[in-house]
Amino acid sequence: MSAPVVTRATPASRVAMVIAVLALVVLVAAPWWAGRADMRLMGEIFLYLSLACLWNLMAGYAGLVSVGQQAFVGFGGYMLFALTMFGGLHPVAAILCAGLLAAVLSVPIAALIFRLRGAYFAIGTWVVAEVFRLSFAQVSALGGGSGSSLPVGIVKSLASSRSGREALSYWLALGAAVTVIAAVYLFLRSRRGLALTAIRDSEAAAAGLGIDIWRTKLEVYVVSSAFTAVIGGLIFLQKLRISPDAAFSVNDWTAFVIFIVVIGGIGTLEGQIIGTLIFFALRETLADFGTIYLMVLGTVAIVVMLKAPKGVWGLIRDRYDLELFPLSYRVRQDGSDKGA
Amino acid sequence: MSALLSVSGLSKSFGAVKVADETSFDVAPGAAVGILGPNGAGKTSLFNLITGAMRPDAGRIAYLGEDITTVPAAHRCKRGIARSFQVPQPFGGMTVFENALVGATQGAGLRRQDAEAHVLQVLEETGLLSKANIRAGSLTLLERKRLEMARALAAKPKLLLLDEIAGGLTEAECHALIDTIQRVHGSGTTIIWIEHVVHALLAVVERLIVIDFGKKIAEGEPKAIMDSAQVKEIYLGVDPDA
Numbered sequence: 123m124s125a126p127v128v129t130r131a132t133p134a135s136r137v138a139m140v141i142a143v144l145a146l147v148v149l150v151a152a153p154w155w156a157g158r159a160d161m162r163l164m165g166e167i168f169l170y171l172s173l174a175c176l177w178n179l180m181a182g183y184a185g186l187v188s189v190g191q192q193a194f195v196g197f198g199g200y201m202l203f204a205l206t207m208f209g210g211l212h213p214v215a216a217i218l219c220a221g222l223l224a225a226v227l228s229v230p231i232a233a234l235i236f237r238l239r240g241a242y243f244a245i246g247t248w249v250v251a252e253v254f255r256l257s258f259a260q261v262s263a264l265g266g267g268s269g270s271s272l273p274v275g276i277v278k279s280l281a282s283s284r285s286g287r288e289a290l291s292y293w294l295a296l297g298a299a300v301t302v303i304a305a306v307y308l309f310l311r312s313r314r315g316l317a318l319t320a321i322r323d324s325e326a327a328a329a330g331l332g333i334d335i336w337r338t339k340l341e342v343y344v345v346s347s348a349f350t351a352v353i354g355g356l357i358f359l360q361k362l363r364i365s366p367d368a369a370f371s372v373n374d375w376t377a378f379v380i381f382i383v384v385i386g387g388i389g390t391l392e393g394q395i396i397g398t399l400i401f402f403a404l405r406e407t408l409a410d411f412g413t414i415y416l417m418v419l420g421t422v423a424i425v426v427m428l429k430a431p432k433g434v435w436g437l438i439r440d441r442y443d444l445e446l447f448p449l450s451y452r453v454r455q456d457g458s459d460k461g462a
Numbered sequence: 463m464s465a466l467l468s469v470s471g472l473s474k475s476f477g478a479v480k481v482a483d484e485t486s487f488d489v490a491p492g493a494a495v496g497i498l499g500p501n502g503a504g505k506t507s508l509f510n511l512i513t514g515a516m517r518p519d520a521g522r523i524a525y526l527g528e529d530i531t532t533v534p535a536a537h538r539c540k541r542g543i544a545r546s547f548q549v550p551q552p553f554g555g556m557t558v559f560e561n562a563l564v565g566a567t568q569g570a571g572l573r574r575q576d577a578e579a580h581v582l583q584v585l586e587e588t589g590l591l592s593k594a595n596i597r598a599g600s601l602t603l604l605e606r607k608r609l610e611m612a613r614a615l616a617a618k619p620k621l622l623l624l625d626e627i628a629g630g631l632t633e634a635e636c637h638a639l640i641d642t643i644q645r646v647h648g649s650g651t652t653i654i655w656i657e658h659v660v661h662a663l664l665a666v667v668e669r670l671i672v673i674d675f676g677k678k679i680a681e682g683e684p685k686a687i688m689d690s691a692q693v694k695e696i697y698l699g700v701d702p703d704a
Contacts, residue, residue: 128559313568317564317567317568319553319556320561322553328564330515331544331565332568333536450556451563453595455591
């Protein structure tokens with residue numbers, strides 16, 4: 123018997139990589155082939171995909187089931203407005219600063235809410251988000267409870283023409299999604315990612331094997347919150363208008379994101395892409411029906427949770443043993459890919 | 463004498479139930495110690511205290527001459543204390559190989575290729591190599607128990623705590639297990655082994671500790687302990703007058 127070899131890539135993952143690169147080239151070129159409305163929609167899809175990947179990293183791997191990530195979406199949005207209007211920063215610089223500030227801010231918040239477990243943690247995160255909403259509503263310079271619009275001068279600093287601004291805003295959203303997916307993927311592939319995956323499956327065993335659970339979770343929380351704030355900044359760069367209710371909406375920035383993660387497949391990367399596409403397909407076909415749209419979303423979520431708790435990707439993965447993002451290790455013996 | 467592990471006056475209770483009651487003992491480097499006691503005597507709790515999964519109410523645990531009573535579990539593992547769980551706690555969504563890789567990369571702190579090579583060797587040793595790509599969640603109970611040991615060995619422990627891993631094995635499997643443990647012990651690893659399968663235990667350990675109701679009631683040479691009337695009565699349920 124020849125010595126066993128450890129590999130990670132699979133034929134499916136190599137094909138997926140090639141398709142992903144081709145798709146990326148097509149998407150980067152969108153300003154030359156897509157209409158204005160389509161680009162706006164795709165930009166929104168990329169930002170939701172990013173939020174889903176970040177929430178999945180927290181809830182699906184680190185067990186941090188937060189219903190308060192809108193705190194950081196809104197914080198990022200408000201920092202974009204504050205830093206450009208009063209700090210004179212370029213919008214892109216302001217968004218990156220928002221990410222750094224969110225990272226710093228998330229440390230004391232973590233120290234507070236990490237004392238809570240399970241459902242209490244979830245409620246704690248929501249309370250924090252409400253505190254954020256109420257606090258920003260008090261800032262009269264940012265329009266208080268009714269909010270404010272991004273001044274024309276700042277909007278024009280992005281690009282002089284409207285189509286130029288729309289292309290830039292689209293590319294920023296695409297870049298953010300690619301960065302988030304790549305960062306989450308590379309992290310999960312590293313030895314720290316292995317530790318995080320172990321925590322997902324058994325905290326007791328993980329601690330016994332040398333994994334510092336608290337520190338690993340803190341890292342995930344801080345990094346997710348920073349990225350979430352950057353995404354928040356980009357969301358409100360698209361909207362050009364912000365108000366406390368829109369910025370800290372639990373529906374828009376957490377409920378829909380949880381829907382995406384749950385139907386796509388929690389604890390998987392592939393599932394986030396599938397979940398985001400399903401969500402937008404439903405939204406675009408049902409949006410005209412008003413509240414019926416929300417009822418359909420709820421029904422879909424319940425059916426998926428009952429019939430396929432691992433989500434759509436979980437079903438596909440179990441049936442075909444597929445892995446598009448090669449995170450697993452496979453031991454090959456005697457040229458065979460399978461175990462005995 | 464410098465012990466590898468020194469437990470002194472260790473106490474822990476949950477309400478009225480004392481799982482450890484002023485327990486004290488030393489384990490010399492390279493020793494193999496067996497722990498016997500009826501169900502619920504506090505054997506697994508003792509492991510929980512030694513590995514840091516549980517904090518004692520009173521007492522002190524010293525390892526390599528250092529007080530580790532308040533050191534978190536993860537750091538104890540990094541310093542060389544690894545265990546198997548009586549009720550297996552596999553990382554169910556990860557493959558057998560990845561489970562052991564956690565021990566090698568996190569516990570032993572090995573880098574990529576060293577870790578992979580070490581894990582392959584451990585899986586071979588524990589007879590799990592053919593299951594390397596299988597998700598741990600779909601293993602049978604016996605395979606899970608073997609994985610517990612593989613994962614602990616992958617962490618390259620100086621002190622290995624084994625919690626009931628021989629139950630339910632066939633005669634042949636039991637011999638293979640004894641061989642493995644003897645090899646691990648022969649390579650210099652100190653072992654503390656909780657086991658109800660007494661003949662397997664006696665094939666490896668050179669000292670026995672008997673506990674009941676969290677209290678150490680006997681300690682010494684295996685033969686003398688097994689012959690003592692007190693142990694027969696408490697542990698084996700034999701009436702000494704019969």
